[in-house]
Amino acid sequence: MSEIASRNIHHHLLELLEQHQARYRLVEHEASGKCEAVSEIRGTALGQGAKALVCKIKGNGVKMHVLAILAADQQADLSRLAEHFGGNKASLASPVEVDDLTACVFGAIPPFSFHPSLNLVADPLLFDRYEDIAFNAGLLEKSIILNTQDYLRIARPELVEFRRET
Numbered sequence: 001m002s003e004i005a006s007r008n009i010h011h012h013l014l015e016l017l018e019q020h021q022a023r024y025r026l027v028e029h030e031a032s033g034k035c036e037a038v039s040e041i042r043g044t045a046l047g048q049g050a051k052a053l054v055c056k057i058k059g060n061g062v063k064m065h066v067l068a069i070l071a072a073d074q075q076a077d078l079s080r081l082a083e084h085f086g087g088n089k090a091s092l093a094s095p096v097e098v099d100d101l102t103a104c105v106f107g108a109i110p111p112f113s114f115h116p117s118l119n120l121v122a123d124p125l126l127f128d129r130y131e132d133i134a135f136n137a138g139l140l141e142k143s144i145i146l147n148t149q150d151y152l153r154i155a156r157p158e159l160v161e162f163r164r165e166t
Helices: 009-019 035-042 078-084 095-102 148-155
Strands: 024-028 050-059 062-071 089-092 118-122 132-139 142-147
Touching: 009 132, 009 142, 009 148, 035 132, 035 142, 050 078, 050 095, 050 132, 062 095, 078 089, 132 148, 142 148
Parallel strands: 062 118
Antiparallel strands: 024 142, 050 062, 050 089, 132 142
16 A cells, blocks of 8 residues: 555645645536646636646666646656656656555646655746646546645745757
């Protein structure tokens, strides 16, 4: 059993935001794991969405997992992520690894790491364009729209540019 599998991530996330007096609102909606569909349901821009990718970094003696957050209207360049951590390869984690490290299904992962072996990084573009970010809150049918500055203050991700350049 993983270190967080028995936790209710949605409840834990709400407690964390309340504890830190974050400015947010909870939105209940039809379950959807697709960024485009859920941003429309939420009434937010696609670029406000915080897409969460659980990645494995390997090579050059590096073996680690990373929760990589980027704007939902962007594509990840996993090679840039691997390079940042000194590895030579990065890939998406398997569904089993995702469940073990996040206690969430694909599409429901919030941009917070609650597992000690899951490093949190975020592409800074997500925070440059909007006052609020939006994300599924540990469940496919619930989202949080959170003040960007409160997110940065509470989650404290390492800022790493890893989006694909067009």
